[in-house]
Amino acid sequence: MTSKPLWFPPVSWPTGFRNEKPRTQGVTMIFDKGIGLVSFHDLLEMAADHIDFIKLGFGSAALYRPEILEQKVNLARRYGVEVYVGGTLGEIAYWQGGYEELLAGLQAVDIRWVEISDGTIQIPSRERRALIRKVTDRGFQVLTEVGKKDPRQTLPLPAIIRQIREDLAEGASYVIVEGRESGKGVNFYDSKGEIRDDDLEAMVEAVGKVDALLWEAPMKEQQQALIKRFGVNVNLGNIPVHEAIALESLRRGLRSDTLALAIEEKARQEASAADNGRP
16 A cells, blocks of 8 residues: 655745744735635635735725624634734724724624725824724724825824834834735835835835835835845735745745846855855
8 A cells, every 4th residue: 555645845945934824924914805714714615824914904894794894703713713804993983973883893703803094094103093992991902003095194203203203102013014906106115116215215224124124015116125125024915815835835945036046146156155265
């Protein structure tokens, strides 16, 4: 009787060590715009080992029947994934004076993470800090988001830096760097989706806590650039549902884009070692 051969990954991933779940660094957040339960289950069955958060975007959670929302939350948690609702829903609740009711509703369906943002409305810094404290006091973990959704309201770099520092000091677990669904014309992305490197480097140098930043990067070129800059365990979000496995392949060097980077780096290391070994 012959046994079926086991399926093994490569001896090592070309791009180096990849944090496995459960993890706090190298997280992936998937952007769910309202897929059905069958597709949601398929996503988890195929890719849950590589997903940390699923964000229900566009306020879409408010359009779900309660039992559907509960099923998504419970199903995801069985696979080791946390579900949370996008920040715009919280902005609406704050604007309409119903924030406490929103938190109670989230607890009723066992959502444990809350995103706090002011991408569309204006929330004064003191009120934003108070919201973070309120949410954490209620037992939630907090993600905040910096940046405006309207390119005409782009925050100056010093304001972004100050907000990130304040959010982390108040207890936010992650600060999401706004990138929207398109990845274009917001924060550090220009109208074509390319990263403004000088601004990004200035912000990273000033903030320091790169591990607490979660970069919205819906485009493959953005993901590749951020992996090249920060390594395979950079936190990435707003990943389209159908791109979960593709992103993990990119992280691990299973796609030509990052495999080429790994090959170049190894060649540099070998050349450096050879130079250091010369008499």
